[in-house]
Amino acid sequence: MKRALAWIRVAVTFIVELGKSTIAVVRAVLGPTERLRPAILAVPLDIRSSAGKVLFANMVTLTPGTTSLDISPDGRILYVHVLDAPDRDAAIADMKATLESRVREVLP
Template identity: 50%
Template sequence: MKVWRAVWLILYFLMQVVLSNIRVIREVLSPRFRMRPGILAVPLDAKSDLEIALFANMITLTPGTLSLLVSRDRKFLFVHNMYAEDPSAAKAELKEQFERRVLEVTR
């Protein structure tokens, strides 16, 4: 079962990379400046080094987001997001898009 979840995670991640590339390209080529960048403190449900590393790297490899720092107590991942108009929604989206799926594969 975990093999299928891992395959789905990879496919989902690749789809998100493509969609994020399209969104960033559209933003760069658009004459209007619609982004509202910000730094988010995303609470972590991931506990192990592997879970945190996978989550952080998936965020960094997705255009428009960049993992900056894991807090010393490992409870928060600080992320720069190009589209942080609503910080709560942006955090929830990251947790739903990547962290939940990473945890399904690793636990």
């Protein structure tokens, strides 16, 4: 029962993030492209299970504005391309706080 609730929370977080970042992509496309600050960021992972990493990487890719590009061979760092990251540390912290913490509740 607790697990089911956690999964529902993952789904809800995902849909909210999907909505928010779709708006971000629409603004990026229709606004001036010169102002974008894209970046490839190294996101340190706290998830240890392979299934959790796959779920996190897929969710990162599916939310527009971030695409996972590669994972380090030891599986501790996920490399993510971010559409617009004026503040890199904040972007990493945001990804970890919203998506990763939810994923860790279902697949540690």
